[in-house]
Amino acid sequence: MMFGNKTDKIRHMVDKREWEKLLKKYGTLSKEEKIQLAEACGTTDADESCNFLVSLVKENDKDVQLAAVKSMGIVGGQNAKSTLQWMLGRLTDSNADLKEPMLESIEKIGVRK
Numbered sequence: 001m002m003f004g005n006k007t008d009k010i011r012h013m014v015d016k017r018e019w020e021k022l023l024k025k026y027g028t029l030s031k032e033e034k035i036q037l038a039e040a041c042g043t044t045d046a047d048e049s050c051n052f053l054v055s056l057v058k059e060n061d062k063d064v065q066l067a068a069v070k071s072m073g074i075v076g077g078q079n080a081k082s083t084l085q086w087m088l089g090r091l092t093d094s095n096a097d098l099k100e101p102m103l104e105s106i107e108k109i110g111v112r113k
Helices: 006-015 019-028 031-041 047-057 062-075 078-088 093-112
Strands: none
Touching: 006 019, 006 031, 019 047, 031 047, 031 062, 047 062, 047 078, 062 078, 062 093, 078 093
């Protein structure tokens, strides 16, 4: 895969901690790019990556939410745990399939902290 595609650029910006650039692009990202952002944020424990994950987990797309939930379990701290617990209490039938991944991520965060 060449570096020129958008998802590679997103991963590169996370690796380089170019948070301001990512913030400016956030509103125009496609579903696939948001998933890539969530996965990339799961590779760094920078506060900014966790902030992006909190935003991504609140997106309306289940695939984006799932990627964010999984990454929160890898790098999230207390803020991520609180967000997941809050969302867990508000799950509806339409997104009930996020319950198990949320519980797993909450458990991973609890073991780590």
